[in-house]
Amino acid sequence: MDWLALSAEEWTAIRLSLRVSAVAVVVSLPLGILVALALARGRFWGKSLLNGIVHLPLILPPVVTGFILLVLFGRRGPVGSVLDEWFGIVLSFRWTGAALACGVMGFPLMVRSIRLSIEAVDRKLEEAAGTLGASPLWIFLTITLPLILPGVIAGMILSFAKAMGEFGATITFVSNIPGETQTLSAAIYTFTQVPGGDAGALRLTVVAIAISMVALLASEIVAQRLGRKVHLE
Amino acid sequence: MSLVVDIRHKLGTFTLDAAFTSEGGVTALFGRSGSGKTSLVRIIAGLARPVEGRVVLDGDVLVDTARGRFVPPHRRRFGYVFQEARLFPHLTVRQNLHYGRWFLPKGARTENADRVIDLLGIADLLDRQPANLSGGEKQRVAIGRALLSSPRLLLMDEPLAALDEERKGEILPYLQRLRDEAGVPIVYVSHSVAEVARLADRVVLMADGRVEAVGPASDVLGGPRLASAADRREAGSVLAGHVEARDAEHGLAAIRLAGGAAILVPGAAVSPGEAVRLRIPARDVMVATVRPEGLSALNILDGVIDAIEPDGEGMASLSIACGGDHVRARITALSVERLGLVTGKPVHAVIKTVALE
Structure with missing residues (x-):
């Protein structure tokens, strides 16, 4: 059974992947809800353009997305240099950059899921809440948000799964540095590139399958519980 | 209490041009479907903005297009009972009932929850989910929810229309008790002569977006101006x-x-x-x-x-x-x-x- 024991480097890659994915999901969530709201409810000039930009990472080759991120968020890039000079934030070749790449790649999936659930909300309920004295912000917090929660959670799971599996954009943007940017997928790729790395690649593959299954099951359970409360009427 | 409504509104090709006043009690907006009753009530509630006109309750100007004033619905404290109950599916009956109270300023709670729950006979439903209620029960909870927000005016838009005769018979007595005991002025929209005759003190008869007649229930319902042939058969x-x-x-x-x-x-x-x-x-x-x-x-x-x-x-x-x-x-x-x-x-x-x- 020795071949099943994970080495220290492998553990590092797993922990890093989990952290990168979790941060990517949590940070992109508020923005995802805002964009989904704008796309579902908003009437403004350039809505199709916004929709197109949000969906770009879904259609572009991941390497292209990664390269665009490198150009924009690299230390000398237009956004990256501002972040570095003003806030001291450096994303390129750091795990935070991996989180950004994963967040961007998972963003369209998250927004789609949340947008669909917002469009399914009965606006008459929001009207009723308004006549009972709730301001638009309170209506969103007490009526809309609870009703779209299953969609929000589904979007988070999708985005998390995408982040766990993300490879092309991440490796292009932040490279493959063990302990800093070497995620699970990058580690498996590295194993397959060295002689005798098959066992390591297989161990990490098992871990990847396990994590995906647990995430999927968790989302099913949560969705069922919420669904029972929300979708009966 | 005095409610003054004088508005003009356009919805596609339909024009609404209506004015009436109410001095409390139950005022019925009566007329057949499409006569503009619901649009008028939505304007009173603030759910729609009239093109032109004024809505004033007791000197409190809620809409005045000439001066660009429009108070949003959540600041009007008008209760609204819709045709469909519109209960919040993710909240229990009790949470639905208390929803409006969260937003009331302190000291504005004029309705006693136990009294309203007793008046509407919904004490046994408090811990249930809205999905498990019958149509009549849902509508009673919706009425209770509107009442417990301590409204200055209660708007009821055909609250019985979605129910069968049996359920109507179940709720009408509650509405009568409401009229006699709650003391909140009510604007009641209906196209049923029987309902209006039973509940209303004053009737505003509407046809094609205009007010045809205003007066005591007995005068308007007995009068010759009932809008359609179907209404006349019911006259x-x-x-x-x-x-x-x-x-x-x-x-x-x-x-x-x-x-x-x-x-x-x-x-x-x-x-x-x-x-x-x-x-x-x-x-x-x-x-x-x-x-x-x-x-x-x-x-x-x-x-x-x-x-x-x-x-x-x-x-x-x-x-x-x-x-x-x-x-x-x-x-x-x-x-x-x-x-x-x-x-x-x-x-x-x-x-x-x-x-x-």
Whole structure:
């Protein structure tokens, strides 16, 4: 059974992947809800353009997305240099950059899921809440948000799964540095590139399958519980 | 309390141009579907912005397009009961009921929760989810939810329309108790003559986006201006009186009308001295020039014709002054001709059915 024991480097890659994915999901969530709201409810000039930009990472080759991120968020890039000079934030070749790449790649999936659930909300309920004295912000917090929660959670799971599996954009943007940017997928790729790395690649593959299954099951359970409360009427 | 509404609004090709005032009690907006009742109520609630006009409650200007004033719905404190209950599916009945109270300023809670729950008979439903309620129960909870937000005005948009006759019968008594006990002025939208006759003090009759008539329920519902042929078939007289005696053996109550005439009503669970309202459908009143004999009808009133109007479809609408009351009859134009009925002619009104409201 020795071949099943994970080495220290492998553990590092797993922990890093989990952290990168979790941060990517949590940070992109508020923005995802805002964009989904704008796309579902908003009437403004350039809505199709916004929709197109949000969906770009879904259609572009991941390497292209990664390269665009490198150009924009690299230390000398237009956004990256501002972040570095003003806030001291450096994303390129750091795990935070991996989180950004994963967040961007998972963003369209998250927004789609949340947008669909917002469009399914009965606006008459929001009207009723308004006549009972709730301001638009309170209506969103007490009526809309609870009703779209299953969609929000589904979007988070999708985005998390995408982040766990993300490879092309991440490796292009932040490279493959063990302990800093070497995620699970990058580690498996590295194993397959060295002689005798098959066992390591297989161990990490098992871990990847396990994590995906647990995430999927968790989302099913949560969705069922919420669904029972929300979708009966 | 005084509500002043005077607005003009456009919805596609439909124009709404309506003005009325209410001095409390139950004001019914009455008219057939598409006459603009719901649009008018939505404007009063602030759910729609009129193109032009004013809405004022007790000197508090809520809408005044001339001065660019528009108070959003959540700052108006108007309760709104919709056609469908619109209960929040993710909250329990209790949480639904208390939803409006979260947003009330301290000291503005005028409604006592226990009293309202008791009034509507929903104490047993508090811990249930809205999805597990029947249509009638949902609507009662919706009414309770609106009441518990301590509204300054209660707007009810056909709250019974989505329910079957049985459920309507279940809720109507609650609405009557509400009118008599809650003390909140109500604007009640309906296209049902029976509901309006039973609940309303004043009626605003609407047709094609305009106000056709405004006045006490008995005048408007008994008047000739009821909007459509279908409404006219439902037209009738609403008369006020009090219970004079009760004949338990025959299950009848003798009602003395305000104008002096006496009428027997079957099956009424009322006690002597009680003030009541009667509704007599115009189509259930026959007219005779000599007093009929050997007739099963219990109520035959002597009177004088004070108006005859053609009513379309070969029908005529008569108003018969019986003492101080006016009973309406809807008979064929042919009968008017054959009997030689003219204004001022003494006749006997044979009343086939009477309903206590």
